[in-house]
Amino acid sequence: KINIVTYNGDTEFYGKLDEIEEQLTTFNFIRIHKSYLVNYEHISKLEYTQVTMSNNTILSISQSNRKRVRKLQIKLKRGY
Numbered sequence: 001k002i003n004i005v006t007y008n009g010d011t012e013f014y015g016k017l018d019e020i021e022e023q024l025t026t027f028n029f030i031r032i033h034k035s036y037l038v039n040y041e042h043i044s045k046l047e048y049t050q051v052t053m054s055n056n057t058i059l060s061i062s063q064s065n066r067k068r069v070r071k072l073q074i075k076l077k078r079g080y
Contacts, residue, residue, distance in 0.1 A: 005055065030072050033062040040076055 002020060004011045021029065021037050028040040032051060036059050045052035048066065052058050061069055 005053075005057070028076060030069055032065055032069055033060055036060075040072070046073060 002013050002015045002017065004013075017031075017035070017037055021031055024037065029037050030040050030043075031037050038051060038053065038059065042054040043051045044054050044056075046069075048061070050058055050060050
């Protein structure tokens with residue numbers, strides 16, 4: 001079950017997060033956990049173990065994704 005949280009409300013549907021991630025790679029979405037795919041533009045605070053989203057939701061960054069999230073953060077900040 002996929003849950004999408006937006007400013008206009010939440011949506012649920014069945015699917016695979018891997019497939020959604022593949023479709024959204026060009027839109028600055030980052031996989032921070034096996035269960036979380038987040039829009040980089042809506043991260044208000046990025047820490048080593050967690051992110052705070054623009055709606056104040058705090059999500060964990062899995063240990064296996066921390067290094068990749070840091071690399072993507074640097075890449076996106078530089079505009080590559």
